Amino acid sequence: MCDIKITIIDREGVSHEVDAPTDMNMNVMELVRAYELAPEGTIGICGGMAMCASCQCYVINDVGLPEKNDDEDAMLWEAFNVKDNSRLGCQIHITPELDGLVVELAPEA
Amino acid sequence: MIETDILIIGAGPTGLFAVFEAGLLKLRCHIIDGLPQPGGQLTELYPKKPIFDIPGYPSVGAAELIDNLMEQIKQFEPGFTLNEVAETIDKLEDGSFVVTTNKGTKHHAKAVAIAGGLGSFEPRKPQLENLGYYEDKGVEYFVKNPELFRDKKIVIAGGGDSALDWSIFLSDVAADVTLVHRRNEFRGALDSVEKVQDLKHQGKIKMITPGEITAIHGTDHVSGVTISDGVTDQLIPCDYYIPLFGLTPKLGPIANWGLDIEKNAIKVNNALDYQTNIEGIYAIGDVNTYPGKLKLILCGFHEATLMCQSVYNRINPGKKYVLKYTTVSGIDGFDGSRKEAEKPVVKAID
Numbered sequence: 376m377c378d379i380k381i382t383i384i385d386r387e388g389v390s391h392e393v394d395a396p397t398d399m400n401m402n403v404m405e406l407v408r409a410y411e412l413a414p415e416g417t418i419g420i421c422g423g424m425a426m427c428a429s430c431q432c433y434v435i436n437d438v439g440l441p442e443k444n445d446d447e448d449a450m451l452w453e454a455f456n457v458k459d460n461s462r463l464g465c466q467i468h469i470t471p472e473l474d475g476l477v478v479e480l481a482p483e484a
Numbered sequence: 485m486i487e488t489d490i491l492i493i494g495a496g497p498t499g500l501f502a503v504f505e506a507g508l509l510k511l512r513c514h515i516i517d518g519l520p521q522p523g524g525q526l527t528e529l530y531p532k533k534p535i536f537d538i539p540g541y542p543s544v545g546a547a548e549l550i551d552n553l554m555e556q557i558k559q560f561e562p563g564f565t566l567n568e569v570a571e572t573i574d575k576l577e578d579g580s581f582v583v584t585t586n587k588g589t590k591h592h593a594k595a596v597a598i599a600g601g602l603g604s605f606e607p608r609k610p611q612l613e614n615l616g617y618y619e620d621k622g623v624e625y626f627v628k629n630p631e632l633f634r635d636k637k638i639v640i641a642g643g644g645d646s647a648l649d650w651s652i653f654l655s656d657v658a659a660d661v662t663l664v665h666r667r668n669e670f671r672g673a674l675d676s677v678e679k680v681q682d683l684k685h686q687g688k689i690k691m692i693t694p695g696e697i698t699a700i701h702g703t704d705h706v707s708g709v710t711i712s713d714g715v716t717d718q719l720i721p722c723d724y725y726i727p728l729f730g731l732t733p734k735l736g737p738i739a740n741w742g743l744d745i746e747k748n749a750i751k752v753n754n755a756l757d758y759q760t761n762i763e764g765i766y767a768i769g770d771v772n773t774y775p776g777k778l779k780l781i782l783c784g785f786h787e788a789t790l791m792c793q794s795v796y797n798r799i800n801p802g803k804k805y806v807l808k809y810t811t812v813s814g815i816d817g818f819d820g821s822r823k824e825a826e827k828p829v830v831k832a833i834d
Contacts, residue, residue, distance in 0.1 A: 415773075416602055416748030420733060421529055427732065449671035453643045453729055455611060484608065484732075 379474035384435070385412045386480050395469050403478060404430035404464035417483050423465035428454035428484070430464035436477035440467060455484040486563060488514035490795055491583055491593035493570045493738070496524025498769030498784030499599035500553040500562075505792040507560030508808070511799070512818065514563035514591060516570045516583070518604040523550035525601055528731065539782060549781075559817025565589050567628070569604045571737045579764055586737075595764050595795040598750060599788070600771040602733035610641070610727050614700055622706025624726050627654070633724060635659045639709050641697055642728035643667070648676040650728065655688040662720060664711055668693040692720075700725060741765075749773035757794030758787045764798065766791045 378394040381403070385391065393410050395401065401409075404419045407430070421427035425446040431454055434440065440462065443451070447466040451457050461481065467473070490506050492499045495517035503513040521527055523546075531547035538544055544552075568585035573596065575581055583591045607625035609615060615623060627633070627650050638658045640651050643665040649672075651663045663680070670677050683689040692711055699710040701719070708721040735748055743760050744751040750767035752758045754774035758766050768791050769784030777783075796805060814824030 414748055416733075416735070420602060424530060424533065426529060427730065429732070446671070449643065449669065452665070452667050452669070453671075455608070455729075 377471070379469070379471060381406060381469070381473065381475075382436075382477040383407055383410070383412050384477070384479035386482060395473075397469055397471050397473075401469045402465050403432065403467040403469065403476075406469065407464060407480065413480060418480070419465060421465075425450045425463055425466055428463060431456070431461055431481035431484075432464050432478040433458055433481060434460045434462055434476075434478055436475060438473055438476050440473070440476075456481050485582075486514055486565070486589070486591045488512050488563065488591065488593050489799060490514075490595050490597055490792070491516070491581065491591050492562075492597045492599055493517075493583070494524060494599035494601055494769070494771070495519070495522035495564065495566070496599060496601045496769065496784075497526060497549060497553060497781045498601075498788050499524075499597070500550070500557055501785050502597055502599060502768065502788035502792060503557040503560050503562045504553075505789045506795070507557065507818065508810070508815070509792055509796045509805070511792065511795060512562075513560070514565070514593070516565045516568060516585060516591065518567065518569040520567045522554060522564065522566070523547065525733075526550050528605060535781070537780065537782065559815065559819050559821045559823070561818045565591065569736060573741050573765075575762070575764070581764065594799050595766065597788070597791055597795075598738060598760075598765065598767040598771055599769045599784070600735070600738060600767075602770060603735040603738070603748075604733065605731035606734050606736070607727070608729040608732050610697065610729060612697065612700060618700050618702065618706050618725070621704065622702060622722075622724050623700065624724060625728075627726065630654065630657050633658045636723040637721060638662070638724045638726060639664060639697070639711075639720060639722045640726045640728060641665065642730075643670050644728070644730065645672040645676065646730075647728040648672045648680050650726065651689050652676065652679050652683065655683050660690070660722075661688070662690040662692060662722070664692045664695040664697060666694050666696055692718075697725065697727070735771075738771075743767070746773055749777075756790075758791050759794065766794070 377397045381395045382392045395406050418430050420429040447463045489511040490513045492515045495515045506513050526546035533546050534543045568587045570583050571586045572584045580594050581596050637660040639662045641664045655661045694713050695711045697709045698712045701708045710717050750772050752767050752772045768787040770779040
């Protein structure tokens, strides 16, 4: 078993603790889509290239996420509703170290 | 009025390939797209990214795939209405359709295939009070007609390619260009970043970083903007404010056409021909949904092919046809060209 627990707070404020596979090369944006926690077409619009910020989320319980890369950082500087704890879900790859992560989806912009 | 057999809405890979399959059945196509160039997401969002799951191509650049599709459909002479968004649809008594764009261009077609992907691209708008009031009164989201900006004072906001490219372009046209971004680092092609740096040093582009527009001023037209660095505000007089924060796709006017919509996509009959709940209107590619739907280019190609067969039967009831293979039959273009396999010779060997 290589699932971990990740908690997603959706755009209506409802909290969902979900099982996240660590062996399928998935990221947090894809996890949200897989569990249908945001309507299709409102998240992951660019497919996960850090080019649209539709998967922006606020990290509530930072379990030690890797640093942002340049692309993610640049996109967040162009996005709206950005806070200090903003990240792009598509750039957070699901690894065993992320067990217990809690993120809140940013409003649709 | 533009006349065609199949009116395709969306010039992405699925819409373009539909032209090819329609052409094999002697059906003519016309394509409407809101962007100024064909290709949809591929050319607008990620032209240089490689795609690895197109059958037969171990790797193909997104823009290259579109170039190839344009070459592949050339002999079927598709018409294009670009830079216009399909807005309304009317079904006539004979079952044909009239589709009108936001600019009033009318298209008459025997069938309509919506290949709209994620929707039409609309600008992402900054959250500013009165922004809507100033639209077309000094707030512009696109540089469609550069002459509008001749000898004017312009403020451009954004940190990506379009903010860089339009700053460069307009520095030759406008009286004054100010580029505003929340930080001093920009994401774009290296030569664009370097060019802006040169123009800044030559005094042709003013830069305000970190900076963010927090208010727009003017009575009947924009006369200036307030730019804040988080601590102090400054009022910059200008004639135009151009926020360039990228584009986001929205289903747009199609959502009001009476089609069954589920999950921001159009429900279709996938057991048969990808027709929607309105007879004669089809939806193919990323814009449709059905049980098991996958948003993949290769699935869009398949859906386009089945749609064309269905349209053929709709337009030519009772007219017999069997699927042909291009290797056997070749391709007869509407432009008079013919492509075919080289014929073997029958010749004695001495």
